[in-house]
Amino acid sequence: xxxxxxxxxxxxxxxxxxxxxxxxxxxxxxxxxxxxxxxxxxxxxxxxxxxxxxxxxxxxxxxxxxxxxxxxxxxxxxxxxxxxxxxxxxxxxxxxxxxxxxxxxxxxxxxxxxxxxxxxxxxxxxxxxxxxxxxxxxxxxx
Amino acid sequence: xxxxxxxxxxxxxxxxxxxxxxxxxxxxxxxxxxxxxxxxxxxxxxxxxxxxxxxxxxxxxxxxxxxxxxxxxxxxxxxxxxxxxxxxxxxxxxxxxxxxxxxxxxxxxxxxxxxxxxxx
Numbered sequence: 496x497x498x499x500x501x502x503x504x505x506x507x508x509x510x511x512x513x514x515x516x517x518x519x520x521x522x523x524x525x526x527x528x529x530x531x532x533x534x535x536x537x538x539x540x541x542x543x544x545x546x547x548x549x550x551x552x553x554x555x556x557x558x559x560x561x562x563x564x565x566x567x568x569x570x571x572x573x574x575x576x577x578x579x580x581x582x583x584x585x586x587x588x589x590x591x592x593x594x595x596x597x598x599x600x601x602x603x604x605x606x607x608x609x610x611x612x613x614x615x616x617x618x619x620x621x622x623x624x625x626x627x628x629x630x631x632x633x634x635x636x637x
Numbered sequence: 638x639x640x641x642x643x644x645x646x647x648x649x650x651x652x653x654x655x656x657x658x659x660x661x662x663x664x665x666x667x668x669x670x671x672x673x674x675x676x677x678x679x680x681x682x683x684x685x686x687x688x689x690x691x692x693x694x695x696x697x698x699x700x701x702x703x704x705x706x707x708x709x710x711x712x713x714x715x716x717x718x719x720x721x722x723x724x725x726x727x728x729x730x731x732x733x734x735x736x737x738x739x740x741x742x743x744x745x746x747x748x749x750x751x752x753x754x755x756x757x
Contacts, residue, residue, distance in 0.1 A: 511716060514695035518724075521699065531701065538699040539675050546671075546692075596670075599688040599696075604672035611676075 499523075499561040505545055505570075507554035510598060516557045517542040520568075523561065529634065536612040537566050537632040543605045543612075544570045544628050550595050551575065552626065565614075568630040576622040584610065584618075638662055638747045640704055640727055643683065646741050649706060649729040652718050657727040660703050664750035667708075667739045671696040682750055685738050689713060694720045694728075703727060708735045 501523070503516035521538040529537075541557070548555045552574025560567040577583045584606050591601025610616050615631040641658040644651060651657060667685035668674045674684055674696055685706045686693050694717055697705050704727040707713055713721075713728055721728045731738055743749075 511691050513692065514699070518695065518698055535699070535701055542695065542699045543672070543675065598690060599669060599671040599686075599692050602670045602672040604670075604676065608672060608675055 496527075496563040499527075501559045501561070503557040503559070505548045505554045505557055505572075507549070507552075509554075510549060513546055513549040514542050517545050520557075520559050520566075524566065527561065532637075533632065533634050536637065537568075540609045540612040540630050540632065541568050541570075543609045544568070544630060546600055547605050547628075548572045548574070550591055550600060555625075564634045566632050568628075570628040570630070571625070572627075573625040576624055576626055577618065577620040578622050580618050580620060638742075638745065640729075642745070643704065643706070643742065643747075644729060646745050647706065647729065647731040647733055647738055649731040652713050652728040652730060653721050653726070655722065655725060655727075657704070660727065662704060662747065665739070665742055665747050666750055667735050669735075675700065683742075683747070685735060685742075687711060687735060689717065691716050691720045693717065694724060694726055697726050698724050704729065706731060706738065708733060708738045 505516055517538055524534045552572035555572030558569040582588050586607045587603040589601050589603035595601040613630045614633045614636045617629040620626040640660045662683040663681045665683040669687045682702045683704045684697050684702050685708055687709050689711045693705050707730040710732040
């Protein structure tokens with residue numbers, strides 16, 4: 496299988512459309528016949544990242560690389576960045592506003608959930624410049 | 638448990654427009670916070686929530702959940718129902734509270750799901 500590459504825009508402040516990019520990737524993975532448990536955890540990891548981009552970072556881009564035995568998702572934003580990545584990886588820690596919590600997010604589970612669902616996670620963030628998440632899921636892991 | 642049983646037990650109203658009666662669910666989770674729901678590992682499950690916006694359907698879609706039950710008497714937003722019809726995810730509403738809804742389903746034999754990625 497050739498490596499398939501996709502790019503999706505994640506729109507800023509469009510909460511109704513948040514998750515559309517993850518849904519499109521999930522559809523592609525299902526069409527390609529990946530195992531359902533793999534598709535589910537890949538989709539959940541990307542969805543959590545996509546929601547973070549809408550909540551915290553005025554949107555961004557999602558570059559997705561689909562190979563026979565792995566999926567690599569690179570989420571890039573030009574948001575405020577993460578001041579303390581170790582703190583952000585702790586369950587329950589969140590800077591989300593009350594209005595975001597009313598929308599069902601901001602429980603401080605986003606990054607920890609991404610880590611649990613993925614096989615590799617790299618977080619590159621510069622305060623004031625933006626954040627890049629590189630999420631890799633492997634077919635034969637977990 | 639079939640969704641027609643869920644509908645009866647919760648005295649619920651189905652809001653989506655496609656056949657649902659014979660769809661089976663194997664477990665359920667209840668949460669208003671979608672990140673909590675996303676930690677729920679069961680597919681073919683049911684999500685009980687008070688979150689009345691399209692993200693409850695997006696979350697269900699990512700998790701392969703086949704039915705979302707809106708508790709506490711909420712009337713679903715048009716945008717939620719529209720997305721649910723598109724994604725073929727059943728939406729029901731019930732006047733029962735979250736705790737009561739979960740209890741009724743549990744009592745009738747529907748269990749909570751396992752959390753495969755839990756840290757302990």
